[in-house]
Amino acid sequence: MDLSIFLIQCLNALQYGLLLFLVASGLTLIFGIMGVINLAHGSFYMIGAYMAYALAPVVASTFGGGFFATLAVGVVLAVLLGYVLEWAFFSFLYEREHLQQVLMTYGLILVFEELRSLLVGDEVHGVEVPAFLAGTLPLGELMTYPVYRLFVSGVCLVLALGMYLVFTRTRLGMMIRAGSTNREMVQSLGIDIKFLYRVVFAAGLGVAVLAGMVAAPVSSVYPGMGDSVLIICFVIVVIGGIGSIRGALLAALLIGFVDTFGKVFLPQAAGVLVYVLMALILLWKPDGLFKAG
Amino acid sequence: MNHSKTLFVLLAFAGLALYPLMAGNYGIDLVTKMMVYAIFALSLELLVGTTGLICFGQAAFFGIGAYAAVLLPAQTDAPSLLWLLPACVLAAAVYALAVGALSLRTKGAYFIMVTLAFAQMAYYVVHDTPLGGGTDGIYLTLKPVLGTLIDLDKPLVLYGFTLLMLAGVFGFLALLARSRFGRALAGIRVNEQRMRATGFSTYPYKLAAFVISGGIAGLAGFLFAVKDGFVNPEMMSWHLSGAVLIMIILGGLGHLRGALIGAFAFALLQEFFKSEAVFGDFARHWHLGLGLSIIASVVLLPRGLVGLPGQLRARLVGRSNLQGARHEAV
Numbered sequence: 223m224d225l226s227i228f229l230i231q232c233l234n235a236l237q238y239g240l241l242l243f244l245v246a247s248g249l250t251l252i253f254g255i256m257g258v259i260n261l262a263h264g265s266f267y268m269i270g271a272y273m274a275y276a277l278a279p280v281v282a283s284t285f286g287g288g289f290f291a292t293l294a295v296g297v298v299l300a301v302l303l304g305y306v307l308e309w310a311f312f313s314f315l316y317e318r319e320h321l322q323q324v325l326m327t328y329g330l331i332l333v334f335e336e337l338r339s340l341l342v343g344d345e346v347h348g349v350e351v352p353a354f355l356a357g358t359l360p361l362g363e364l365m366t367y368p369v370y371r372l373f374v375s376g377v378c379l380v381l382a383l384g385m386y387l388v389f390t391r392t393r394l395g396m397m398i399r400a401g402s403t404n405r406e407m408v409q410s411l412g413i414d415i416k417f418l419y420r421v422v423f424a425a426g427l428g429v430a431v432l433a434g435m436v437a438a439p440v441s442s443v444y445p446g447m448g449d450s451v452l453i454i455c456f457v458i459v460v461i462g463g464i465g466s467i468r469g470a471l472l473a474a475l476l477i478g479f480v481d482t483f484g485k486v487f488l489p490q491a492a493g494v495l496v497y498v499l500m501a502l503i504l505l506w507k508p509d510g511l512f513k514a515g
Numbered sequence: 516m517n518h519s520k521t522l523f524v525l526l527a528f529a530g531l532a533l534y535p536l537m538a539g540n541y542g543i544d545l546v547t548k549m550m551v552y553a554i555f556a557l558s559l560e561l562l563v564g565t566t567g568l569i570c571f572g573q574a575a576f577f578g579i580g581a582y583a584a585v586l587l588p589a590q591t592d593a594p595s596l597l598w599l600l601p602a603c604v605l606a607a608a609v610y611a612l613a614v615g616a617l618s619l620r621t622k623g624a625y626f627i628m629v630t631l632a633f634a635q636m637a638y639y640v641v642h643d644t645p646l647g648g649g650t651d652g653i654y655l656t657l658k659p660v661l662g663t664l665i666d667l668d669k670p671l672v673l674y675g676f677t678l679l680m681l682a683g684v685f686g687f688l689a690l691l692a693r694s695r696f697g698r699a700l701a702g703i704r705v706n707e708q709r710m711r712a713t714g715f716s717t718y719p720y721k722l723a724a725f726v727i728s729g730g731i732a733g734l735a736g737f738l739f740a741v742k743d744g745f746v747n748p749e750m751m752s753w754h755l756s757g758a759v760l761i762m763i764i765l766g767g768l769g770h771l772r773g774a775l776i777g778a779f780a781f782a783l784l785q786e787f788f789k790s791e792a793v794f795g796d797f798a799r800h801w802h803l804g805l806g807l808s809i810i811a812s813v814v815l816l817p818r819g820l821v822g823l824p825g826q827l828r829a830r831l832v833g834r835s836n837l838q839g840a841r842h843e844a845v
Contacts, residue, residue, distance in 0.1 A: 311810070320569060322817070324571065325813050326810055329805075331806070332803065333807060333810070449753070456631060460621075460629055460632065464624055464625065491644075492643070494636055494643070497632055497635060498636075500632055501633070508620040
């Protein structure tokens with residue numbers, strides 16, 4: 223294999239892995255902190271991608287704005303949606319068994335999927351790369367690389383770093399971490415844990431939607447796109463260790479590379495490789511790479 | 516099982532046995548499908564309801580049973596039921612052994628996700644490799660027979676055979692629940708730590724339950740493939756794993772008849788929301804109604820349909836208690 227092709231695939235793998243990390247981090251946070259298995263998380267990613275397709279013309283005609291305005295409007299809508307969903311559905315699930323969480327969120331997937339079908343139809347859509355991020359960039363002597371993919375990687379990196387800082391360095395992050403360990407104690411210290419959970423959930427949803435929005439021009443927009451992302455994210459969360467952000471990052475990058483290079487070298491088995499990797503890691507470490515405390 | 520429950524089960528099976536006398540082709544096909552679902556649901560009930568292991572990849576075993584029914588026979592002669600059926604069950608059980616051996620090393624939410632991921636692995640194998648015929652699936656040209664006595668190509672024979680299998684699985688699981696093995700599984704569900712402390716090595720018990728469950732799911736898959744004469748990767752999709760979980764929850768966990776009731780109720784719901792006579796063009800979006808009813812059932816029926824009479828009774832009694840309390844206060 224050519225060195226330049228190898229490097230390009232490396233960048234692709236990095237971009238895919240970082241994107242998966244964004245989606246998976248929301249999944250593992252909501253599980254790690256609130257103890258809810260949320261099957262509908264993949265639907266949030268799908269909602270994001272469809273927003274990128276459907277919102278852009280609306281935003282352009284109202285605000286006259288472009289790409290970033292669309293992203294901003296999308297995230298605001300997502301956070302509002304997250305707030306309402308948490309209040310309407312998820313707040314019931316904290317005290318319930320895993321099984322009931324699985325069921326209710328499975329019901330939500332069906333609802334989201336059908337609403338999507340009713341509102342925007344079942345066609346596959348392409349989403350255009352915004353003009354100022356179109357084209358390719360020369361990287362050294364060897365190769366050129368699409369600017370937009372670099373942009374996606376950049377957005378993911380910035381978000382990951384931001385989440386890390388909020389989580390470890392701020393008062394909010396401290397309360398969230400405390401809330402995941404001992405809900406009653408935090409509540410008795412006068413912190414409104416219900417509100418805190420609602421914020422975490424809305425933020426997780428916002429990040430998933432944002433991931434879907436920036437991914438749309440790369441992956442196009444199609445029915446059922448949430449499903450495949452959800453399952454891959456489950457694999458990431460399991461490999462990384464449930465509730466561990468570090469683990470999710472490492473696992474997402476691992477999956478990004480295995481999947482991307484699998485498609486190049488072993489196209490027939492590409493779909494299975496990820497699961498083989500998962501099986502091997504679980505043989506070695508049944509609780510994932512980084513078991514969260 | 517007390518008398519009223521035994522009576523319910525006997526009546527249900529008697530009803531199923533008499534049903535073909537008054538039903539048309541459509542009805543027979545629908546109820547055959549429901550009975551296949553019921554076998555499938557019973558297989559999961561053994562894991563979730565009895566042992567407390569939430570498996571979210573049951574469709575893989577179902578699908579393997581179905582694909583084995585199509586792939587194993589030579590396409591020249593009608594295969595004999597005598598070897599094909601055990602072979603399909605075995606194929607599913609072998610995969611269950613591999614998946615169980617690995618995923619039972621994990622617990623709780625990990626177990627849910629790992630079983631899901633392994634099912635997805637099987638899905639990709641049939642979806643992406645030439646073996647499974649891709650998204651189009653494969654047709655089953657010749658349906659299995661047993662001598663001249665049983666020809667599963669005839670809907671009525673298939674109905675009878677499925678009913679027999681359902682009764683067999685139900686009876687087997689009912690016996691299993693009363694056996695030492697079944698008691699051990701129930702003990703694991705209630706408190707695995709304590710079971711280990713009393714000297715049970717719980718892993719082999721759980722693995723055995725997993726393999727039995729996989730085999731039964733394979734049997735359901737076999738019957739489904741024979742009924743439709745067709746397999747495709749959707750039989751292994753995680754949507755089906757979710758659907759069968761919903762069946763047993765809807766019916767009521769921890770009861771074999773819950774799986775039976777749940778499977779029938781689920782199929783009826785599906786049929787209802789798909790009905791163009793009721794919903795017109797909107798029937799295309801039947802998932803919406805199904806999804807909403809699932810959410811409603813989680814909120815309103817925590818103990819499933821089996822628990823509904825008790826829930827209603829408690830409601831009535833509760834209300835009269837409340838009134839009593841008010842009178843006292845006055």
